[in-house]
Amino acid sequence: MNITTFAKRLLLPALLILAPASQAAEQAIPAPPELAAKAYVLMDAASGNVLVANNGDERLPPASLTKLMTAYIATLEIRKGQIGENDLAPVSEHAWRTGGAASGGSTMFLPLNSQVKVDDLLHGIIIQSGNDASIVIGEHIAGSEDAFADMMNETAEKLGMKNSHFMNATGLPHAEHYSTAHDMARLARAIIYEDPAHYAIYSQKEFLWNNIKQPNRNLLLWRDKTVDGLKTGHTDEAGYCLVASAVRDNMRLIAVVFGTSSEQARAAETQKLLTYGFRFFETRTFYQKGAELAQAPVWKGVDRQVKAGLAEDLTMSMAKGQLKNLTASMALNPQLVAPIKQGDVIGKVEVKLGDQVVKSADLIALQPVDEGGLFRRLWDSIRLFFYSLFN
Template sequence: MLTSMRSFVVCLLATICVPVFAAQVIVPAPPELSAKAYLLIDADTGKVIVESNADEVMEPASLTKMMTSYIVSEEIESGRLTEDALVLVSDDAWRRGGSASGSSTMFLDPRSEVRVIDLLRGVIIQSGNDASIALAQHIAGDESAFADVMNQQAQLLGMNSTNFENATGWPAEGHVTTARDLAILARALVNDHPEHYALYSEKYFKYNGINQPNRNRLLFRDDSVDGMKTGHTESAGYCLVASAKQDDMRLISVVLGTKSDSARTQDSQKLLSYGFRYYKTYTLYNEGEAISDARVWKGLTDKVSLTVNSDIEVTIPRGAHKSVKAVTRVDSIIEAPVAPGQILGSLLLKLEDEVLAEYDLVAATKVDEAGFFARTWDSIMLMFEDDEEAASE
């Protein structure tokens, strides 16, 4: 039986034949920012649009609370916690994070019982250290054990340069992350727990008679912004992870280490405006869409349609989709039986010299084996195929 494989290439987009004098999409250079590190990505595709020092290890300050809230949402989704469960506010949580601490606080009363959902709002909207500590102690017994949970979750998400020492972001040796890791966490918040991500868009939260505004100023000046979280300590500087959605495109920006609240807001706005103005996410193929056909030997039919297992989306400069080149590579010898979803080749997407992505091409339907005589005939024909291949080599 023939074991050698060869590939044939099929150009799927007419633009593969665009002449060299075709107009190029012009994208200006990204804006210059004052932040020490920053990143802009598409939330759906994960495409990095702009980055600078995105892998530099830095202090996250209260951006830490994004992970605190993520774990609370995970606990609720798993059934180990409910939104209406009551949490006892310990003296320790009040002392280190309450009104007496001088830090950002929800103004919880010591030894009071507070609903989980209210504490979650306190963490997200008010950046309450007391709420963060109370939730950490309720879930894991103490804050140190909760930090272990945070680190385990960070590894599961692929935040490989992150280490948490507490639930609040209070400065501690070894409490670090990167802009890239924070973008990963932000995507997870949006995609994994949309019902709780909605809390990040709330502009005010009143508790214990005190109404506090969300510290994310972008919520009050840009209707497309619906999250996420600010952070600030003297050593970390002013930080902001922001997310905005226009039409079907969501962007996430991460800005770390600016010198003021206004600077982090302006830098974030510049990134988001640049991304929306010059980039767009295009759906090039839909799940199950027939992309090509492949020859099948020894089957009841001699062809099978090839498709992809999920929608194929790419984030590229606006208008550049007309210049995307799609190339299929299909195994030349495919023998029945063929199962639906069986990988039979690959689809490569390119924009100029950049490889955008590569995907598996799979069988859209099954192909059963033919009868004895048909299989025998195809076996004979395959010998000629083998001879032609050897001669061409």
């Protein structure tokens, strides 16, 4: 990456060679496919960049896509040590009547008043889309499904799912239960990267429990070997929905469709999005989190400099052929005064395509710098006074 320079700014390490300006408009790509769906989003998983969107932030009933949040919270609680995979959770009458065999919906066929291992419930939620399993895990974690719904909404807020609101653990219809294609892509990204071990469940094609074998309803697991998740959903109100993810050539995409007309249609429309994304886009990580990119001068500190880097990977997704046209520059605060805490924002990175900023990220201190002694502080106060006068 070649470098743009400007006053009081330091240069980033070169990673790409700047192409001639005449190439900036090359590699024009065709318009994305128009899908037979109410809403859809295609996201690059590594960067979080949305590559294609149509009604991506429209609030719609998510049906059983809701169970992505239910399963996410369950795995989060496992990682926190709040519950264990071998814990036994009781099947309440509410879970049995609302989501069991007699309900007519997706079910794991849990017997009333039985006890089921959390790990089995997790598989039943993800693979079999069991409404009963979803309610049981919610009750086991929070005491009641209503309390679990509160946890779902708190978690959605933390993940930046600004247009989602949950009233139950299953996705059964409710006027105040909604989400968006964009929010579901955000949730899928968290599921994929935060807990790869549990994410592996989403690629399993079937699950046998209590001598009942049920297939995963995600048809793309059979049709496309690069697809490894995530979840289907369907109600009369929501239509047929799907969140899917695939990896090709070290690039992972997340496709979300809401409101298609059939099980076959949701698979076919989602496949169109994935095919388009892999054909016409590419992704690259330019700078990794925690890597030292520069050293910034520090006033009044024990140390004269502090290492600067990024809190998160700086990853870009763009039309194929455009990544080589990017330029990057870094601005550091010239008047950093100790004490400085690790993680304090001390500057900014900007990535541009021509004159347009396409990505920015905060530079942070990679280590703390304590306040210096009295003499150092007095001397730097004098130096800083004159520095301010002439800069």
